[in-house]
Amino acid sequence: MLRRIQALPWLHTAYDIALALLVAYITPRYVEEYDLLVGWSMALALLFRRRRPLTVMAVVSGLALVQYVLATYPDSMLATAPSAYDVALLIAMVSVVTHTRTMWHTYAAGGVVLAGVLVESGLGLPGSPGDIEVDVFTLASLGGLTTALWLTALVLRTRRLYVETLEARAAAAEREREHLVRIAAAEERAEIARELHDVVAHSLAVMILQADGAGYALKSDPDKAGTALKAIGDTGRDALEDMHRIVRVLRTGRAPVEDADNGRRRVSLDDLETVAERARTAGLKVELVVEGERGSLSTADELTVLRVVQESLTNVLRHAGPGARVEITLRFVEDAVRISVADDGAGRLAGATAERRSGGNGLVGMRERVEVSGGSFAAGPRLGAGWQVEAEIPVQEAPVRMAG
Known part of the structure; x- marks a missing residue:
């Protein structure tokens, strides 16, 4: 009203x-x-x-x-x-x-x-009349009327200010809610963009190199060409499955149910060896070293570790090319997991590719992933030849499930 x-x-x-x-x-x-x-x-x-x-x-x-x-x-x-x-x-x-x-x-x-x-x-x-009773009556009647009106006006004032305060708070809450929705939408878009970049960039880089190698070896070494074609098929199927998962999130607006329950592939640290093997078939000399107990990494943190390693290998394939030697070290300490991906640049000086590697969405996406997990990230050329990526992600204890 x-x-x-x-x-x-x-x-x-x-x-x-x-x-x-x-x-x-x-x-x-x-x-x-x-x-x-x-x-x-x-x-x-x-x-x-x-x-x-x-x-x-x-x-x-x-x-x-x-x-x-x-x-x-x-x-x-x-x-x-x-x-x-x-x-x-x-x-x-x-x-x-x-x-x-x-x-x-x-x-x-x-x-x-x-x-x-x-x-x-x-x-x-x-x-x-000079009768004091008349004066008292006038004072009481007019003074009482004035006081009653003043108090009534004060109540109306207080109510009006209260309503204005409520309306201002409601407007501020609405603006804040809209702002939070925009921030959440921006973060969701950034997350989807990172995921798409990781899936598409890595998979296409491996598939292109495998296809080139299969073309060269098709006549001279059919077995090697068949292995490369098989790797292309496996990489394409995994990439397509990841794309289906991302598209499902875009359509439904929520993350899918636990992958183990619906028969779909769950991306985790168990895929590290698969990623390293595909990089090897693409021509890289990859050494994977895991030190310490794995601990209680959340699903999101496991995905972050995998994507950092995957994107680092994609950069090596893109900038150093086949023949580069890569050392992946995954070190689990008491309260964190430390990731190191170092390559020798296929013998070329780091300055030749440092400018090209420093730009693009790959490093930005890795840094954002690690920072969202509360960790730290650094990437840059090594002394001499090659490039190195280092990241550290804190390990959070998994919640204890109560029985019943």
């Missing part, structure tokens, strides 16, 4: 005009010389009570003071005080309390009106 009213500013304007007309309608009942001027001036000021509440309060208070002075003029009464059109002063006070942003303004507005009540009840007017 409050929002509907706030959405109709013309309703506020109509309400203010109605209050001003009420004060203007009451004023002609008083026939002293300046009653019309004072009353209608108060009514006119009330039209601006929402936009300039303090200014309106000052104008109406000044007019009320002029009215009192004119009413107590020694020779003749030039205005009537108190009068019904003095309700404009109470309306101005309520406007200050409900619309001003500074709290002391609300106290000042109430104090001004109470001061006027004290003047009216304490000093009296010429010709009014």
Whole structure:
């Protein structure tokens, strides 16, 4: 209901005009010389009570003071005080309390009106009864009315500010939620891009080299060509299966159920030897060394380790080419797994390929994967010939499953 009213500013304007007309309608009942001027001036000021509440309060208070002075003029009464059109002063006070942003303004507005009540009840007017009971009654009635209106306006002010606070919090929460959704979508896109790059780049690099080798050996060594073609088929099938998994995530918006439960291949550290063997068939001299106990690596961390090794071998195939020697070291320590992939660049100096290897999405993707796992990553040319990739991923304890 409050929002509907706030959405109709013309309703506020109509309400203010109605209050001003009420004060203007009451004023002609008083026939002293300046009653019309004072009353209608108060009514006119009330039209601006929402936009300039303090200014309106000052104008109406000044007019009320002029009215009192004119009413107590020694020779003749030039205005009537108190009068019904003095309700404009109470309306101005309520406007200050409900619309001003500074709290002391609300106290000042109430104090001004109470001061006027004290003047009216304490000093009296010429010709009014001097009985103290009349003064007490005036003070009690006008003071009570002023206090009740002030407290009511304060409650309305508090409620309005509370509603505004709730609306501001709701708007901020909505903006934050949209921001988090955009961040999550960006992270998901980056993750999918990394996965696609790892699957496509590595598999295609191996398949291209195998196809080239099979073409050369097709006539001279048919057995070797058949082995290369078989490796191409195996690599293509695994890449196609990984692509199906990624596409399924894109379609459903969630990761698939545990691969072991639905018969699909689960990518893990057990595939390291397969990756190394395919690199060997592509012409690399790969040595895989695993040191220490494997420990409790999560599925995501196992995939990260595998992708770092896979992408490193892809870079060696791409930049050093067949004949390069690669040493893969996987060292499990107490609280981390350390990965080292070093190649000799097929005997070429590191400076010849350092510029080419430093760009592209491969190194960026590896670094992002490792940093998401809370680890550290470094890559660069070795002294002399070759390139080296080093990464460290913290090992997190697997959660203990409760029985039942």
